[in-house]
Amino acid sequence: MLFLAHRRGIIDQTSRNLAANGIALGMHGIVQAGREGDLRPQAMVQVASIDTLLARGIRSKTMPLPPADLIIFDETHRIRGRTREYLVSLYPDAVLLGLTATPCRGDGRGLGNIFETMIQAPQVAELIRLGFLVGARVFAPVDKDIAKGVRIEKGDYVVSALAERMNTTELVGDVVRDWLQHGERRRTVAFAVNVAHSVHIRDEFVRAGVRAEHLDGSTPLADREAILARLGSGETDVVSNCAVLTEGWDMPEVGCCILARPTKQLGLYRQMIGRVLRTAPGKTDAIILDHAGAWHRHGLPEDHIEWTLEVDARAENRTHEGRKRGEAPALRECPSCKQIMAAPPPCVHCGWEPRPRGREVDFLDGELGLVRGGRAVAAAYTPADKRRWYGELVALTRQMGKRPVGPTTSTSKSSAKSRPGIGKASKSSRRPRCAAMCVRARSPSRSGGGRHDIR
Numbered sequence: 001m002l003f004l005a006h007r008r009g010i011i012d013q014t015s016r017n018l019a020a021n022g023i024a025l026g027m028h029g030i031v032q033a034g035r036e037g038d039l040r041p042q043a044m045v046q047v048a049s050i051d052t053l054l055a056r057g058i059r060s061k062t063m064p065l066p067p068a069d070l071i072i073f074d075e076t077h078r079i080r081g082r083t084r085e086y087l088v089s090l091y092p093d094a095v096l097l098g099l100t101a102t103p104c105r106g107d108g109r110g111l112g113n114i115f116e117t118m119i120q121a122p123q124v125a126e127l128i129r130l131g132f133l134v135g136a137r138v139f140a141p142v143d144k145d146i147a148k149g150v151r152i153e154k155g156d157y158v159v160s161a162l163a164e165r166m167n168t169t170e171l172v173g174d175v176v177r178d179w180l181q182h183g184e185r186r187r188t189v190a191f192a193v194n195v196a197h198s199v200h201i202r203d204e205f206v207r208a209g210v211r212a213e214h215l216d217g218s219t220p221l222a223d224r225e226a227i228l229a230r231l232g233s234g235e236t237d238v239v240s241n242c243a244v245l246t247e248g249w250d251m252p253e254v255g256c257c258i259l260a261r262p263t264k265q266l267g268l269y270r271q272m273i274g275r276v277l278r279t280a281p282g283k284t285d286a287i288i289l290d291h292a293g294a295w296h297r298h299g300l301p302e303d304h305i306e307w308t309l310e311v312d313a314r315a316e317n318r319t320h321e322g323r324k325r326g327e328a329p330a331l332r333e334c335p336s337c338k339q340i341m342a343a344p345p346p347c348v349h350c351g352w353e354p355r356p357r358g359r360e361v362d363f364l365d366g367e368l369g370l371v372r373g374g375r376a377v378a379a380a381y382t383p384a385d386k387r388r389w390y391g392e393l394v395a396l397t398r399q400m401g402k403r404p405v406g407p408t409t410s411t412s413k414s415s416a417k418s419r420p421g422i423g424k425a426s427k428s429s430r431r432p433r434c435a436a437m438c439v440r441a442r443s444p445s446r447s448g449g450g451r452h453d454i455r
């Protein structure tokens with residue numbers, strides 16, 4: 001059996017899992033640069049780095065390819081490509097089993113030119129229900145079209161152009177601000193566009209007093225492991241990276257993900273958010289801070305994805321496409337807690353719902369007359385009474401989340417004119433002055449209200 005992976009972390013993890021299941025190191029061999037001591041050419045099980053195997057077994061021919069009648073290809077969405085497909089083609093009689101959470105190419109097309117059958121494991125929503133993954137709260141603090149107009153090549157944004165768009169003082173500052181506001185100081189992984197952007201994010205966090213580190217493809221292995229160990233222990237709060245931790249990296253304790261890298265690739269998006277959906281003791285959910293507008297393009301983590309083997313078709317989030325066509329409630333940001341709501345209000349996270357639109361009521365300012373002898377007689381109120389009522393009205397206005405307009409301390413006649421909701425006195429002075437308490441409920445759109453949550 002030959003297990004193929006393209007990342008050191010996956011090879012280590014697989015080797016440990018084999019040992020834990022009775023196939024100790026020695027009974028399985030490892031083919032990977034720097035681990036010559038773990039070579040066991042006679043072992044029935046081989047765990048191999050694809051790149052090392054390609055280099056030694058095909059390019060330099062310094063070692064024979066290990067025999068296999070079962071090949072397990074991990075992160076198999078990466079199987080496409082001339083050399084990898086060639087490697088697999090050298091085992092025409094072996095059963096090929098590909099593993100991936102995102103069975104598609106970068107552009108979303110299926111892998112049907114390599115595989116005959118796709119066996120679908122439960123999807124994210126089901127795994128959350130079964131307790132294998134946690135749900136996510138998605139905050140989307142940026143314009144959903146943040147990457148609009150950025151040049152596209154081979155189905156995704158051109159990195160240099162994308163970095164130019166994203167790596168600005170303002171946007172990186174927002175990343176830090178929003179993390180402080182919504183990130184609950186959880187252990188966090190940030191995905192940046194390129195190295196400079198990732199370093200910038202790290203620097204801004206450090207400037208804000210947050211323990212943050214950066215890693216990229218050129219970070220020496222020992223340093224990378226030390227950085228991730230500090231994240232694991234909680235010594236570091238945020239690790240910013242560029243294309244290193246996107247897949248095949250497993251640290252369930254990480255509870256927050258910052259998406260600062262817009263992508264048109266559904267697979268890449270789901271790989272990035274997948275890093276924080278693993279369960280860990282005490283972890284009840286994940287937080288996704290989407291600075292990339294990815295929710296708008298790709299939908300929510302728990303949406304059902306229609307994967308396909310067809311090379312001429314693409315994986316599709318039909319729920320989300322339905323939202324775009326108006327067949328399902330559109331995703332929107334909760335005005336109160338800023339999380340993305342998948343269903344109409346009330347918000348499942350904070351309970352916010354729009355207040356019913358009040359009827360506009362005509363009113364006359366005045367005082368409630370006291371009925372004496374069959375007719376209402378205006379009561380005589382002292383200035384102190386009036387001051388007290390006005391104070392109560394101001395408090396009520398504030399409680400409704402609105403700003404009282406006009407002076408808050410005076411009850412003089414002149415100031416009463418300028419107060420909204422308190423009109424002129426009755427037209428006829430003979431008529432008893434009537435109901436004075438009048439609150440004109442306004443629709444949220446007109447007043448700017450409704451952004452506040454009254455509970």
Ligand SMILES: [Zn+2]
Pocket residue numbers: 334335336337338339347348349350351352
């Ligand atoms: Zn809410």
